[in-house]
Amino acid sequence: MSRRIRLVRIAAAGIAVAALALTGCASGSAPASSESAAxxxxxxxxxxxxxTGETAYEPYVIDDDPASGEGFEAAVAYAVAEELGFAPEDVEWVRTSFESAIAPGPKSFDFNIQQYTITDERKQAVDFSSPYYEASQSVVALKGGAAEGVTDIAGLKSLVLGAMSGSTSATTIEQAIAPTTTPQLYSSNEDAVAALKAGQIDALVLDTPTAYTAVNFYIDDSFTVGELPAAGVPDQWGLLLAKDSPLTADVTAAVDTLRENGTLDALEEKWLAVLSEGVPQLQ
Known part of the structure; x- marks a missing residue:
């Protein structure tokens, strides 16, 4: 957290430096600033x-209650808040749809954590912090379909595979699977899921956490065929902020600190280890 931000929060709260130290924000004395937190x-x-999302799924948020701090993204959010100098009781949660948050314009939040992949296209409308997570890719299919019984990449090559256009998943299909049948690409993951349910594709490639959520929460009678080897540009997730937000540098510094001190690795191990349980590695 920058010195300027700390001074601003002291002035806004109207408290002494000694009181501020109780929140774990400041480590030394400094004169109050005349600027406001706004x-x-x-x-x-x-x-x-x-x-976060209008519905927040496990393992990112447990029981759709981000204020509990339970779940990977809820825990990351509170860790970032602490690095910025905010006590848990000073964190307020709001909900947004995925698409509305990445659209240009004013935001109803300081930052949004909702599995946002960092892309150059999105950076034209919003800011991102440095990555707090890098996702692998997995294959999802319906039970009883053409993908059931597939145990390796060779078995995927002749299937009709689907993914969101322009996504890391689409790149992974081309580079890790190299299918003999042209993949079907869709404008959103929702459209790709609908195509799977309608039998228009045999299997769907998603980032592994989303695949876990899909199989366990919203695609009936589905299963994870397996996890794919890395290919192409990594799927990195960042905290999303308004374009040119004055907070971007400080939020990024907070994420960098959590990465460097091992906090992100520890939270990933605690909350996301479930993603790979029983999921084969496709070779």
Whole structure:
């Protein structure tokens, strides 16, 4: 957290440096700033407003309750908040749809954590922090379909595979599988899921956490065929902020600190180890 942000929060709260130290934000004395927290870029003075999905699934958020801090992304959010100098009670949660958050324009949050892949196209409309997670890719199919019984990449080559156009999943199909049948690409994962359910494709490639969520929560009678080897550009997730947000540098610094001190690895091990349980590695 930058010195400027710390001074701004002291002024906004109207408290002494000694009181601020109780929150774990400041380590030394400094004169109060005349600027307000709003000037620092926060949506609400003295509060950190974090957004997640209208429905937040496990293992990212347990029981759709991000304020509990339970689940990978809920835990990451509170770890970032602490690095920025906010106590848990000073964190406020709001909900957004996936698409509305990445659209240009004003935001109802300071940052949004919702499995957003960092892409150059999205960077034209919003800011991202440095990555807090890098996802692998997995294959999802319906039970009783053409993909049932497939145990290796060779078995996938003749299948009709689907993915979201322009995604890491689409790149992985081409580079890791190299299918003999032209893949079907869709404008969104939702459209690709609908195609799988309708029998228009044999299997679907998604990032592994999304594949886990799909199989366990919203694609009936589905299963994970297996996890694919890395290919192409890695699928890295970042915290999403408004375009040119004055908070981007400080949020990025917080994520970098959590990566360097091992916190992100520990949270990944705690909350995301379930993703690979029983899932074969396709070779």
């Amino acid at each position: 000037d620092a870029g926060y949506l609400t003075p003295g509060k950190l407003t974090i957004a």
